Every structure is written in structure tokens, then in C-alpha cells.
Amino acid sequence: MKDPSDTRLYGEPSLQQAGTWRVSGLPSGPPQLLPCMGPSLDTARAHMLAMGPQQLLAQDEEGDTLLHLFAARGLRWAAYAAAEVLQMYRHLDIREHKGKTPLLVAAAANQPLIVEDLLNLGAEPNATDHQGRSVLHVAATYGLPSVLSAVFKSGVQVNLEARDFEGLTPLHTAILALNAAMHPPTLCPRMLSAQARDRLACVQMLLHIGADHTSQEIKSNKTVLHLAVQAANPTLVQLLLELPRGDLRTFVNMKAHGNTALHMAAALPPGPLQESIVRHLLAAGADPTLRNLENEQPIHLLRPGPGPEGLRQLLKRSRVAPPGLSS
Numbered sequence: 001m002k003d004p005s006d007t008r009l010y011g012e013p014s015l016q017q018a019g020t021w022r023v024s025g026l027p028s029g030p031p032q033l034l035p036c037m038g039p040s041l042d043t044a045r046a047h048m049l050a051m052g053p054q055q056l057l058a059q060d061e062e063g064d065t066l067l068h069l070f071a072a073r074g075l076r077w078a079a080y081a082a083a084e085v086l087q088m089y090r091h092l093d094i095r096e097h098k099g100k101t102p103l104l105v106a107a108a109a110n111q112p113l114i115v116e117d118l119l120n121l122g123a124e125p126n127a128t129d130h131q132g133r134s135v136l137h138v139a140a141t142y143g144l145p146s147v148l149s150a151v152f153k154s155g156v157q158v159n160l161e162a163r164d165f166e167g168l169t170p171l172h173t174a175i176l177a178l179n180a181a182m183h184p185p186t187l188c189p190r191m192l193s194a195q196a197r198d199r200l201a202c203v204q205m206l207l208h209i210g211a212d213h214t215s216q217e218i219k220s221n222k223t224v225l226h227l228a229v230q231a232a233n234p235t236l237v238q239l240l241l242e243l244p245r246g247d248l249r250t251f252v253n254m255k256a257h258g259n260t261a262l263h264m265a266a267a268l269p270p271g272p273l274q275e276s277i278v279r280h281l282l283a284a285g286a287d288p289t290l291r292n293l294e295n296e297q298p299i300h301l302l303r304p305g306p307g308p309e310g311l312r313q314l315l316k317r318s319r320v321a322p323p324g325l326s327s
Contacts, residue, residue, distance in 0.1 A: 044077035048085055056085045063096035071106035071114050079106070079114050083121050092123050099130035107138040112150035119154035126158060132165035133173075134158070140174035140206065143181065143199035152209055160211045167218025171211040174202045175224045179231035185273055187234055203239070213243060214251055222256040229264045234276040237261075241284040249285035258293030262286040266298035266315070270307030278311050288315045 048056065059065055067086055070079035083102065086092045093101045103123040106114040115135070119125055128134050136158060139147040151158055161169050168176070179185075181196040192200065207213060216223055228236040241252065253260050262281050268274040282288070288298050299315040302308040 041077045041080055044081035045084070047078070048081040053085050053089060056082055057089060057091060057094075059094070059096070065091075065094055065096075065102070067094075067102045068096050068100070068105050071102045071111060071118075072109045074109065074111050074114065076111075076114055076117065080117050080121075083118055083123075087121050092118070092121065093127050095129075099128070101127045101129075103127060103135055104129055104133075104138055107135045107144070107147045108142065110142070110144050110147060112144075112146040115147055116150040116154050119151065119156050125151065125154075125156040126162060128162070128164070132163065134162045134164075134170065136160065136162065136170035136206070137164050137168070137173050140170045140202050141177055143174075143177055143195060143202055145198055145201040145205055148202055148205050152205070160206070160209065161215060163218065169211065169215050169217070171203070171206045171213065171215065171224055172217050172227065174199065174206055175227045175236065178203055178236060179227065179233055182233055182235070183231070185231065185233045185235070187272060187276060192235075200236075200239075203236070207243065213240060214246065214254065216254070216256065220256055223251070223254050223261075225252065225254070225261045226256045226259075226264060229261045229268075229277055229281075232268050232273045232277065234273055234280065237277050237280050241280055252281060252284045252286045253290060255290075255292075260286065260290050260292075260298070262288060262290070262298045263292050263296070263301055266301040266308075266311070267303075270303055270305070270311075274308070275311060278314070282314070 056066055065082075065086070067079060067082040070082055079102070083092060086094065086102075093103070095101055096105070100108070101123065103115060103118045103125070104127065106118060126134055128137075133141070135151055136148065139145075139151070160171075163169060164173070178196065178199040181193065181199045186192075213224055217227075222230070225237065225240050228240060241248065252262075256264075262278070265274060265277045265281055268277070291297055297315075299312060302312055302315075
């Protein structure tokens with residue numbers, strides 16, 4: 001755990017450790033935010049000491065403690081001092097009405113410094129809310145790369161493959177969030193919005209730290225590549241196909257309920273996005289002879305009309321397996 005007196009972390013010339021906590025005798029009840037918790041950790045600790053653990057452990061009608069409120073409002077020193085007390089009473093992971101621990105509240109509020117502080121104080125890094133979302137899921141959902149960075153910087157062990165109650169890993173969640181931010185998709189990554197850039201940074205960070213890009217979500221067995229293709233997102237498709245690790249050919253030909261990513265690409269509306277994605281997939285080793293559960297090859301899913309004719313010819317150039325054969 002980082003020492004709160006470390007000036008590199010807190011920017012304070014010197015911080016004294018608080019003495020033994022004592023019950024102040026204040027009446028219990030819903031927590032009340034103080035107007036000002038002071039500019040330093042020393043000041044915040046003095047407030048917490050005067051308040052006592054009874055008040056700090058109290059929850060309001062929504063289950064929030066003062067620590068939840070401090071974390072949500074970015075009151076770092078107050079949060080740290082309150083967390084020290086809750087840690088002592090083994091309630092650092094106390095939950096509010098939606099199942100969020102103070103760590104999850106800090107993450108959702110985009111408070112990376114408080115996230116790192118809480119993890120260093122011993123908050124459970126794999127705690128989940130009532131939707132099964134961990135701190136990684138929360139950061140991925142809202143596109144908060146600084147929160148992800150804080151989690152990884154803390155050095156705690158987090159489960160990169162944790163599933164929420166929808167069967168999604170944090171990487172799946174990050175991909176879906178990026179697809180939503182990039183709608184409509186574009187062939188020019190430089191035109192991404194600030195929100196999309198943050199969400200792309202989350203995807204890249206999760207991949208860099210070791211999230212499994214071959215994981216399949218529970219409901220339809222889609223990989224992140226299937227999700228990227230389904231959203232007609234060539235920027236994301238290219239990023240996933242340029243990953244340096246693993247067997248690319250196996251990855252690109254994985255099936256989701258019988259359909260490869262190339263099947264999904266062939267079924268997209270005709271246009272530059274579809275053509276770019278199909279070409280990326282073929283260049284990465286996508287097999288146009290594979291058949292889905294309906295015994296269809298990707299070429300059979302191209303929409304009729306002159307639009308996809310170039311892709312039709314491109315897919316035909318690979319030898320099509322005789323009808324009835326499937327991998």
C-alpha cells in the first residue's frame with residue numbers, strides 16, 4: 001500500500017498518521033456531507049476523528065455512506081480518511097442500493113485518484129454491482145481510460161475475464177461502447193469524437209494488459225471481432241486483426257452460432273464499409289469456404305444487386321467447397 005505521506009502521490013510536504021479511532025458519541029443516522037473537508041489529509045482525518053465511526057458507517061435511504069458520497073463528488077482527502085476508518089471496521093466494500101461499493105462509485109464518477117487510493121487501502125478489486133459489473137466493466141462502459149489506468153497502476157490483481165450478468169467481459173463491454181460512440185462508423189479514424197477516442201483507448205488498454213480477444217460472450221458466442229463486424233466498424237476490425245499474439249487464422253474463423261466474421265460481413269449493407277471489412281478479413285485468413293448452420297457460405301449472404309458484385313467476384317476467386325460440405 002502506498003504511504004499517504006509520500007509527497008509524490010499526495011503533494012503534501014508532510015502528513016501525520018491519525019491516532020486511534022474512538023466512538024464520538026454522535027447519534028447514528030443518515031450521513032451528512034460537510035460543507036468543506038479541508039485542503040489536506042490531516043484536516044480530513046481530524047474531521048473523521050471528530051465524527052467517529054458510527055456516523056461513517058451509517059447509510060442513508062439509498063444505502064450510501066459518507067465514503068460513497070465523497071467518492072462520487074471527488075473529495076479525495078475526505079474519501080481517503082473515511083476509507084481508513086471503514087477499512088479498520090472491515091466495511092471498505094460496503095454496498096449502496098444498486099450494489100455499488102465505494103470503489104465502483106468512484107469509478108463511475110471518473111475519479112481515478114480515489115480509485116487508486118481505495119485499491120491501495122484494500123478495496124476488493126473484483127467486487128461487482130447488482131448487474132454483475134466490476135470496476136473494469138464500469139470503466140469500459142463509460143469510456144474512462146484514466147480509471148482503467150488507475151486500476152492497473154495500483155498493481156492489484158483484477159479478473160480481466162470477469163463476466164457481468166449479460167455474459168460480457170470488460171473487453172466485450174468496451175467494444176460495444178466504442179461501437180455505440182462510432183455510430184455511424186467511418187473509414188477515417190482521425191474523425192473520431194472525443195468520446196470515441198476515450199472508448200478506443202479503453203479497448204487498446206484492455207488488450208495491452210492481456211484481455212482475451214478470443215473470449216466469446218455467453219448469449220450468442222460472439223467474439224469481439226464478430227461485434228466489430230456486426231457494427232460495420234472497419235477501424236475496430238483492423239485493430240483487432242493487427243493484434244500481435246495468437247493464431248490469427250483461427251481467431252478470424254471462429255464461429256458464433258455457426259457464423260464466422262466473414263459471414264457477418266457479407267450480410268452487411270453494400271458499400272465502402274462492407275468492402276473494407278471483407279478485404280481486411282480475407283487478408284487475415286478468413287476462409288470463404290466455411291459454411292454456417294444453414295449450410296451457407298459467405299458469398300450466399302451478399303445482398304442481390306450490382307452493389308456487392310466486386311465482393312462476389314473476390315469471394316469466388318477462392319475455391320468454393322462443393323455443396324453439402326462444411327468445416
